[in-house]
Amino acid sequence: MEATSDGDRPWQSYHTVYTNAKAGMEGVDKEKVQKIIYELSEGSKYFENEKRKEAIIKQKIDNLRTHHAKLTEKEITHFQRIADNRILELEASRDLSKIWLHIDMDAFYAAVATLENPSLKGKPLAVGSMSMICTASYEARKYGVRAAMPGFIACKLCPDLIFVPTNFEKYTYYSELTRNVFSKYDPDFIATSLDEAYLNITDTCSQRGIGCEEVAVELRNTIFQETGLTCSVGVAPNRMLAKVCSDINKPNGQFILPNDYNAVMTFISSLPIRKVGGIGKVSEQILRDVLGISTCADMLQKGAVLYALFHQCSTDFFLSVGLGLGGTDTPQQKMRKSISNERTFSATNDESILFQKLADIAETLSKDMQKECLLGRTLTLKLKTASFEVRTRATTLQKFVNSKEDILIYASKLLRAELPLSLRLMGLRMSHLDDDDKHSPLDPMQKTLTSFLTIGNVAPIADKSADFDASDIQLSVRDYVAVSYGNHAESLNECPKTRNKYESIEKISDVSSLFDHKGGVVASSSSSSRIIVEPYWVGGYICSQCGIEVPASFTEERRQHLDYHLADMLHKEECRSLLQSFPHKESGRKKQKYIPIDAFFVKGQKRF
DNA sequence: GGGGGAAGGACCA
DNA sequence: TTCCTGGTCCTTCCCCC
Numbered sequence: 263m264e265a266t267s268d269g270d271r272p273w274q275s276y277h278t279v280y281t282n283a284k285a286g287m288e289g290v291d292k293e294k295v296q297k298i299i300y301e302l303s304e305g306s307k308y309f310e311n312e313k314r315k316e317a318i319i320k321q322k323i324d325n326l327r328t329h330h331a332k333l334t335e336k337e338i339t340h341f342q343r344i345a346d347n348r349i350l351e352l353e354a355s356r357d358l359s360k361i362w363l364h365i366d367m368d369a370f371y372a373a374v375a376t377l378e379n380p381s382l383k384g385k386p387l388a389v390g391s392m393s394m395i396c397t398a399s400y401e402a403r404k405y406g407v408r409a410a411m412p413g414f415i416a417c418k419l420c421p422d423l424i425f426v427p428t429n430f431e432k433y434t435y436y437s438e439l440t441r442n443v444f445s446k447y448d449p450d451f452i453a454t455s456l457d458e459a460y461l462n463i464t465d466t467c468s469q470r471g472i473g474c475e476e477v478a479v480e481l482r483n484t485i486f487q488e489t490g491l492t493c494s495v496g497v498a499p500n501r502m503l504a505k506v507c508s509d510i511n512k513p514n515g516q517f518i519l520p521n522d523y524n525a526v527m528t529f530i531s532s533l534p535i536r537k538v539g540g541i542g543k544v545s546e547q548i549l550r551d552v553l554g555i556s557t558c559a560d561m562l563q564k565g566a567v568l569y570a571l572f573h574q575c576s577t578d579f580f581l582s583v584g585l586g587l588g589g590t591d592t593p594q595q596k597m598r599k600s601i602s603n604e605r606t607f608s609a610t611n612d613e614s615i616l617f618q619k620l621a622d623i624a625e626t627l628s629k630d631m632q633k634e635c636l637l638g639r640t641l642t643l644k645l646k647t648a649s650f651e652v653r654t655r656a657t658t659l660q661k662f663v664n665s666k667e668d669i670l671i672y673a674s675k676l677l678r679a680e681l682p683l684s685l686r687l688m689g690l691r692m693s694h695l696d697d698d699d700k701h702s703p704l705d706p707m708q709k710t711l712t713s714f715l716t717i718g719n720v721a722p723i724a725d726k727s728a729d730f731d732a733s734d735i736q737l738s739v740r741d742y743v744a745v746s747y748g749n750h751a752e753s754l755n756e757c758p759k760t761r762n763k764y765e766s767i768e769k770i771s772d773v774s775s776l777f778d779h780k781g782g783v784v785a786s787s788s789s790s791s792r793i794i795v796e797p798y799w800v801g802g803y804i805c806s807q808c809g810i811e812v813p814a815s816f817t818e819e820r821r822q823h824l825d826y827h828l829a830d831m832l833h834k835e836e837c838r839s840l841l842q843s844f845p846h847k848e849s850g851r852k853k854q855k856y857i858p859i860d861a862f863f864v865k866g867q868k869r870f
Numbered sequence: 871g872g873g874g875g876a877a878g879g880a881c882c883a
Numbered sequence: 884t885t886c887c888t889g890g891t892c893c894t895t896c897c898c899c900c
Contacts, residue, residue: 308887315879370883394888396883409883412887455883542881573894604889640875650887656876689889694875 295406298418311650319544326552326571338566345565345581352582357499357590358521361474363447363461364496364504365481367440368513370457372399373491374436375426386423388416393606396428400513433457439489447481450592452501460501462592478516499526502588506537530586531559538583549580558584601636602644603627604689609648611684619688620673621666627690628666637662638692641669643676646687655680662696 303309367373371389376382376399386402388395392413405420416423437456444451448461463477470477478495485493492514496507499521510517519529535558536546549555552571553564561568561584568577582588603626605619631638642656655676663669673690 303887306887312887390888392886394886396888410888414886417886457883540881544880575894598891600891602890606888608886642876652878654877658875687888691890693891 292406295419298406299415302415302418307649319547323548323551326548329571330552330567333567333570337570341569342566344569345577348569348578349562349565349581349585352578352585352587356523356585356587358523358526359464360462360499360590361464361467361521362498362501362504362590363463363474363478363481364498364501364508365440365444365459365461365485365493366495366508366512367457367485367491367493369397369399369403370436370491371397371428371433372402372426374429374432377436377490378432379426382424382426386420387426388413388423389426389428391425391427392417436489436491440485440491440493443481443484443488446484447477452592460504463497475516475518478518482514482516498588500586500588500590502539502583503529503586504588505539506533509537526586530584531557533558535561535583540579541583558586560584598634598636598695600691600693600695601627601631601634601638602642602689602691603630604644604687606646606687609684609686611682613681616677616681616685616688617674620677620690621670623688623690624670624673625666627692628664628669631664631692636692636695637664639663639694639696640692641672641676642691642693643673643680644687644689644691645677645680645683645685648684648686650686653680658694662694664692 372387387399390396395411395413397409398407407416407420433456444459447466452460474497478497494508494512495516496504498504498507498519507517507519535541561580568580603623639662640658642654645653
């Protein structure tokens with residue numbers, strides 16, 4: 263992509279991930295592929311954005327080169343001492359006692375499609391669509407077609423390419439079959455995706471008195487018998503090396519790296535850094551162009567300069583790669599740190615379309631979170647403009663949420679602040695995650711319905727009979743909103759941990775009966791715990807709160823309108839709550855000014 | 871200076 | 884005719900205490 267001297271072959275400097283060799287692409291005419299990709303991309307907005315990104319990386323490389331050139335002898339000696347000490351420490355941590363096996367299903371999605379439809383066997387196949395390919399069969403890879411490549415480019419590379427849509431239900435089914443087999447060799451196996459896993463086979467080898475090679479063969483045969491699918495396996499003393507090894511004899515093969523220091527060091531000495539997980543296109547380019555590093559062994563030789571130019575954690579990683587070290591212990595169950603959903607669409611600046619899409623994404627995210635019983639506190643809106651510029655905007659909430667309504671209220675606010683804008687992608691991410699159980703039923707961060715009812719202004723038509731106990735219905739504001747959407751409560755029930763919380767909720771079939779004549783909120787409670795509901799559409803098109811008329815076809819406008827009233831109602835209750843918490847001051851003071859609803863969404867604002 | 875939030879970016883399949 | 888992902892984690896910067 264950078265300015266090139268060979269003006270008649272500009273594609274040679276267009277670096278894309280698609281031109282990197284992946285298993286099954288060894289015999290590909292790289293230049294031909296590069297030329298086609300270049301010609302199809304040139305002049306597009308995507309291309310322009312790639313150029314922009316490339317320029318940033320080039321600038322970074324130039325800065326690092328300058329920094330490198332300025333290093334004094336004294337500094338290099340200093341950093342060499344640090345690197346030498348660190349290498350000794352890392353070496354001391356080397357553990358050659360474990361046998362790790364990495365298993366990777368061969369072109370998994372494409373293989374499942376072929377299994378279901380044998381007529382596809384031997385044909386170039388792509389799983390995905392014209393906009394993006396998830397996996398390509400080995401026959402397609404011969405043409406340079408690969409995962410994460412746009413379908414229209416793949417079509418040019420391979421005109422006979424057959425497209426098959428994704429089917430995650432089937433992938434999950436076959437993945438489960440493979441996992442049943444994995445658990446027989448290591449009950450604590452680590453699944454990294456539907457088609458990949460790490461197995462610690464140390465115990466299996468010693469208990470059965472067989473070698474790791476035999477285990478690998480047996481495992482692959484069993485997988486094939488159980489699923490009809492082939493896989494590739496790598497065996498090594500740690501997970502980093504096992505992963506590299508499984509890629510060597512793909513497809514349907516295996517590679518064993520013995521648990522021997524010399525074998526590991528010989529293997530690693532000529533290994534290109536790009537083969538190592540965690541080193542991608544950018545890291546490879548920086549290490550190569552700044553320091554001339556291309557193999558793992560180079561990392562050790564350049565340890566001092568690495569420490570001088572990069573952060574310690576990065577350099578520690580580089581040195582451990584140079585020593586062929588990797589994870590050897592089975593890690594504790596890794597907690598998910600975030601959960602997200604995003605969608606690409608034809609670029610548009612039509613706000614109604616954008617808000618509708620945002621609502622769809624919020625719904626998907628909410629369902630995903632509820633399935634995993636997760637609550638989140640930081641919501642990030644991701645936007646990709648028509649010119650491929652990516653922006654993220656985040657907000658941290660005062661409470662943990664996972665309902666579509668909560669997510670949408672805050673997401674809409676974030677989006678509104680960015681408009682007008684022509685977008686081609688929107689995404690929502692929830693981070694700052696916590697387990698649902700921790701917040702139920704008495705999470706102090708969440709407003710309970712009990713407190714809601716005792717605020718005073720939402721007149722509780724509480725049944726004061728002996729069997730009513732407000733603590734029985736410790737529902738948060740989130741719950742209150744969720745319950746008010748009848749079908750939404752059902753989706754919450756998907757989560758077994760939360761199901762009990764909602765079992766006592768009576769489904770409200772006649773919504774209108776729960777509103778007073780002014781359209782206000784009425785709460786009632788009895789042993790069956792009747793719940794507050796939100797505004798509704800009188801006659802199907804008149805808002806019960808403000809009387810505005812919005813036809814049924816204006817789905818998004820109606821949704822936003824109801825969201826506004828809900829947020830407004832909650833907000834007013836908060837204000838009243840605040841006023842009531844200082845009753846002794848109220849009489850002597852001017853009545854507190856109504857706080858604008860926007861104040862609730864202001865970044866970082868403390869909410870009472 | 872440390873912790874936490876926001877924004878951007880790298881990596882992977 | 885047109886068409887370049889989705890998900891996650893990490894790093895960096897900045898602000899506040």
